Amino acid sequence: TAASSTTMSGDLTVTGAAAATVDTVASASAFAIDSNVVVPTGTTGIATITGGVSGQLLTLIFGTVITVTDDNANGANAINLVGSANFVSAADDTLQLVYNGTSWYEVSRSVNN
Numbered sequence: 334t335a336a337s338s339t340t341m342s343g344d345l346t347v348t349g350a351a352a353a354t355v356d357t358v359a360s361a362s363a364f365a366i367d368s369n370v371v372v373p374t375g376t377t378g379i380a381t382i383t384g385g386v387s388g389q390l391l392t393l394i395f396g397t398v399i400t401v402t403d404d405n406a407n408g409a410n411a412i413n414l415v416g417s418a419n420f421v422s423a424a425d426d427t428l429q430l431v432y433n434g435t436s437w438y439e440v441s442r443s444v445n446n
Contacts, residue, residue, distance in 0.1 A: 354368045359374050360375040363410075366383070369390060369392065370391075372394045372395075373393060374397065375399070378399060378402055379401045379402065381409075381411055381412070382410055382412060386432065388431070389431070391429065393429075393430070395422035395423065396424055396425075397422070397424065398423060401414065401422070403420070407436050411436040412430065414439045415439045420439075423445075425445040
């Protein structure tokens with residue numbers, strides 16, 4: 334069989350958070366992100382995360398005690414954690430989530446205290 338190739342031309346447009354820059358953002362019930370790695374500050378619990386794009390992986394690196402609320406109802410920008418229980422962070426804990434275009438799902442967590 335003969336080998337085939339495809340040539341593509343044009344502009345590539347990337348929408349959403351494409352770089353793994355680290356942002357420090359004050360925690361809030363409706364937590365807004367614009368990066369793939371975020372260090373939440375403060376102590377306000379996080380119930381929803383806005384600003385995600387479908388397929389985005391988000392890593393949260395905690396420096397304080399913050400409660401991440403498990404919604405488990407697949408609502409808009411809601412957080413669905415493994416085991417259907419809230420996650421209470423400690424310093425140096427991490428939580429990784431993936432966004433399916435509607436809500437966030439836990440991929441992994443690391444308890445480093």
